[in-house]
Amino acid sequence: MKASNSAPQDLIIVGNGMVGHHLVEQLVERDVHRHYRIRVFGEERHLAYDRVHLSEYFSGRDADDLALSTTDYYAEHGIELHLHEAVTDIDRDARELVTPQGRYAYDRLVLATxxxxxxxxxxxGDRDGCLVYRTLDDLDAIREAARSATTGVVVGGGLLGLEAANALRGLDLDTAVVEFAPRLMPMQVDNEGxxxxxxxxxxxxxxxxxxxATQHIEDGDTSRHRMVFQDDKLLETDLIVFSAGIRPRDELARNAGLEMGxxxxxxxxxxxxxxDPAILAVGEVALWRGSIFGLVAPVTRWPRPPPTP
Structure with a gap:
């Protein structure tokens, strides 16, 4: 929807992941970018990329191959892109966003964190060689750690955990998956599956x-780590990757006093x-009717801009 003032209003999107970039594409498709001055902030140094195929990063694809767009796309549509610039605070009274580089005014703010x-x-669990599987920088750390490793363990047997295990196998590591539940992908399949x-x-x-259930991690005898389980069974490994689920990146909203689940x-x-009627949320940070679905579609209808205070 076209902004009510003659001068473009300021729209800021916090997050340049898959959902944040999809939102940008939808706004461009609907010509919203012609009526708002849009800024996008991403804390990573990379453009939005395809997280679904992260393991392909270990089989020859690089950040450019996985990228969902280019800097030229943003420039061509007049969208200001701030990569590697983390947002640290939201000043709701002043309607300003705070980063280490400065303060930015907004009329509309979308959280896609x-x-x-x-x-x-x-x-x-915080020992050297205990890593996570989420970003390209995480994968760089895993690849570097794998250079001096022969074995690897993934903690978590969900879909992402199995993807991480495939990545470790691709790095020529003897790989194991450790799952707390009695079966892999316990939320998606039954016992037979x-x-x-x-x-x-x-x-x-x-x-x-x-x-x-891993009770603690200590120095190993033949490998870097020894995992001690609830039944006192042991597993030694050089590298541990945690992929035990995700949590919403909601600290900005929480600190700003927005209603939280x-x-x-x-x-x-x-x-x-x-x-706050000036702030929207989409993707895995947004809680709709008690659940998180990764929603993005409703915001592309673009509600009427709020009155200027």
Whole structure:
């Protein structure tokens, strides 16, 4: 919808991930960029990229191959792109965004901050060589650690965990998956499906350990780490990758005093509006009717700009 003032209003999108970039594409398709001055902030140094195919980064594809767009696309549509510039605060009273580089005024603000990998609070889980699988920088760290490793373990047997295990196999590591539940992908498959999936994964040369709760991680005898499980069984490995689920990146919204879900996530209505009518939220940070779905579509209808205070 066209802004009500003759001068363009300021629209800021926080997050240049897959959802944030998809939103930009939808706004361009609907000519919203002609009526708003749009700025996009991404804390990573890379343009938005395809996280679904991250493991292909280890098989020859680079950041440019995985990129969903180019800097030229943003420039051609008059969109100001701020990469490697993390947003640290939202001043709702002044309607300004704060980064280490300065303050930026907004009339509309969209939070597309996504999620972060959950690392279980395991003693020793912060040791060197204990990593996460989420960003290209994470993959660079995994590849570097793998140079001096022969074995690797993924903690988490969900879809992303299995993707991470495939990545470790691609780095020529003897790989195991450790899952707390009695089967792989426990939220998606039943027991029978879990057994079939286990057979498929083991056929790829990946060891599968289910019903395993890691109690702590310590120095190993023959490898860098020793994982100690609840039944006192042990597993030694050189590299550990946590892929035990995600949590919404909602700290900006929380610190700004927006309404939050009991377990996290920014509460939104059917138009993706938060408790502040000048701020919207989309993607994995947005909580709609008690659940997080990764929504982006409703915001592209673009509600009427709020009155200037």
């Amino acid at each position: 996504g999620s972060y990998p959950f690392v279980p609070p395991i003693p020793g 879990g057994e079939l999936l286990r057979e498929k994964i083991e056929a790829l040369g990946v060891q599968v350990l289910t019903d395993r 009991e377990r996290g996530g920014v509460v939104i209505d059917d138009r993706c509006l938060t408790s």
